[in-house]
Amino acid sequence: MGFMESVELDSLVEELRNTFESGKTRSFAWRKAQLKSLLKLLEEKEEDIFMALHKDLGKHHVEVFRDEIGVLIKSVNYALDNLKSWMAGKKAYIPLAAFPSSAEIVPEPLGVLLLFSSWNFPIGLSLEPLIGAISAGNAVVLKPSEIAPASSEFLAKNIPLYLDNKSVKVVQGCQKVGEQLLQYKWDKIFFTGSSRVGRIVMSAAAKHLTPVALELGGKCPAIIDSLSSSKDRQAAINRVVGGKWGSCYGQVCIGIDYLFVEEKFVSVVIELLKATIKRFYPKREYMTKIVTKQHFQRLSSLLKDPEVAGSIVYGGSLDSDALFIEPTILVNPPLDSEIMTEEIFGPLLPIITLKNIEDCIGFLRGKPKPLAIYAFTHNENFKKRLIAETSSGSIIFNDAIVQYLCDTIPFGGVGASGFGQYHGKFSFELFSHAKPVLRRNFWTEFTFRYPPWDESKLKFMRLLYRFDYFGLLLLMLGLKR
């Protein structure tokens, strides 16, 4: 894909800045109109989105609706419902020393933002941050991933038809275009992708002191404890299979990367997994393809190590023409093999067995913090230990991936999985500056505030800072020495 001439980018960025400075994007009316148009886009262009995602990833349209379109509709509606209250200032309490005054925190837009999207949820991960950026009143450049070209083209074509073309722009292109964009001064950069590129983005941002939010990845483990009821076991396995292969066929940042299972249960778990996989995926059409030949080769090479290949208990077949890899289960590949040190981002599921399931906590401490930890258990004490003794973007009990849908909890990483959180109100806050505004009047003056300073003024200030009202009163009356 060709790249934009730098002259074109110059004038594009300038136009956005002028638009922002005109104040147009700040009004409630503008933000509401954009969000409503976005809703219209999602409703009217649903078929086009299905086609683009089928072309880019072979994604089934029900999955597209469930994971991208449906989620976005929910998010836009949530933003529309709450926008007014988000935009209103919040009153803050004032301590005595600044008496009398009023204080509030007023959210304001940051300005012109740059959003980098990813290829695995090319519509979802483009529009979800866009919803937040617009709600907060900013002008935006959206750079979709070139690895999902049909989706990128869809956005480039349709965003201008529905949204304000002077405030929201889509810039298509390859890595070089991304690098060009990073040369400009933005008011915030939001990036979804790999840690390697995340470092590049943050280093470039540092030159302009641009704050960034990085939504990265990691190895999200799923811990399966013993579950006595067979119904619960099946429900858990359903959710594990869904959490591994159900969203973009494992190519998802919050997907289950690997499992922890106690030694004595591993054969039961494997049998359940096999049966469930067969039932959910009777045909290939329900499985999204591996996105590119490069990723296919990356995944294939994970299986080349003979010790790793030897640990395969299910699947393992590769079809390089169709970029398809069978759902594959491995048991205890070497912990220093690449499949256990790198984020898999594909349909290979290693199972690590432990004598005691709680040993997983020791395993996880000292590993890079993942975006999510999943645990299927009834043991309340174990849950408490996991919350207190592990760290991850989020922690989910008895399910996987579903946290993405929830507007009331923050979505984002920690440590190696990134920083900056969004979804719901957190998106609005991420793309705003929370500006404190303090007001005083003229008629109350505390002269002890001014030089020249002497001991009595110091005494007065001491009391004031300790909020010792009684001592203050005595001093004012000249009764305290």
Added chain:
Amino acid sequence: MAEDVGFDSQVAAKMVEELRSGFRTGRTAEYEWRVTQLKGLVRMIDERETEIVDALDKDLKKPKMESFLHEISLVRSSCLMALKQLKQWMKPVKVPSLLAAHPSSSYIVSEPLGIVLVISAWNYPFLLSLEPVVGAIAAGNAVVLKPSEIAPAVSSLFADILPKYVDNSSIKVVEGGVAETTALLEQKWDKILYTGNSRVGRIVMTAAAKHLTPVVLELGGKSPVVVDSISDLKVAANRIAVGKWGCNNGQACIAPDYIITTKSSAPLLVDAFKFALEKFYGKDPQESKDLSRIVNSNHFARLARLLDDDKVSDKVVHGGQRDEKRLFIAPTLLLDVPLDSLVMKEEIFGPLLPIITVEKIEESLDIINAGAKPLSAYLFTKDKKLEENFIKNISAGGILVNDTTLQVASPHLPFGGVGESGMGAYHGKFSFDTFSHKKAVMSRGFGGDLPARYPPYTPQKQKLLRGLLSGSILALISAIIGWPRIE
């Protein structure tokens, strides 16, 4: 002095490793540990106040009142607030659950990030070191404090007394200059809070990028004061003067940097300033005990250069006297300086106060917006419309109407910059939040699973999902009624 001989990258790495193993034991996350440290800091302040004031006097000739007001009492109040609120801050926050994931419960848990690096500044060397440290400790982290070498007496005081009052295995002081700071920045931290200038801010963020470490940068800028034509010019002048020369003699990130006022108000404002200055500092300010000195000869030379600029040579209407040996520059007023003069191009950080005049006060907004976003913006006015316009259209870290610098004293307001003046905020609960990871916790039961969620995908399932995600009650009911658990 507790400085290691040759604190290089290797030594720094070893120290960080120690801190990390200590952190992994979970000790710093415990409520009791945090409380003990905070209480230790309060005790340190109460027992060592004289030494702290002396160190500030040595480094900055800071008046005792300022040391008390702006440094010691602020840190003390911070500790007390954290002690009072900590249990509340540490509580998980329950949030409404997702209907589509019913039954489920969701909440947000604050957890420590891990190992935090605090790099402090020289102008409020006590405050800007401990205020962030208080937040880091309250949030349950291990901390390394790197005080500024430009305030060496305070730095060495920290190295000496801090270990006596807090847990030295998880809270450390590293003294030194560029070499030591560079060695520290090469390590992997879980968060870095830096207070200082934008040039070094860029260096800190670039170093942090290598490890994907989030940062808080408390930088500076030119904090403007817009003075409308008001009758209470005297009160305005007092409040501006104390915010300027009463804050480390103008060497403060939130000190009023320059004034914009109308041509008609300017002479009256200048008179009001002259009056205030004489009242505060006497006829000969060099004799006053209430003015900090210029911190060192580098900064003295920098400020002298601003005064020697041809463009402002005939603009000094008050002050201008200097004494290089005593690092003294008198409170100086400059009237009608050109916008392209040196004094209007960079953050002054000293006792020079330029006054720009305009025909109509509304023009001041354009002048301010032509420059980088400052840390604070101040407005003196009784005109509600101007006030609203100012608040809406001036982007700054914080805004104060009819006073200066007070925002730093409120622990209920976030303190931080925007754009060139910085990123991130702290103080009060905002400190606790900035040094925490807000972890989302979602707990589900095993029932209530929608077959529609799983493949094989059918048109029926899509319809159900559509209804459910749109929050339709009917769809939810039909999903629950048609609730055959998957075999």
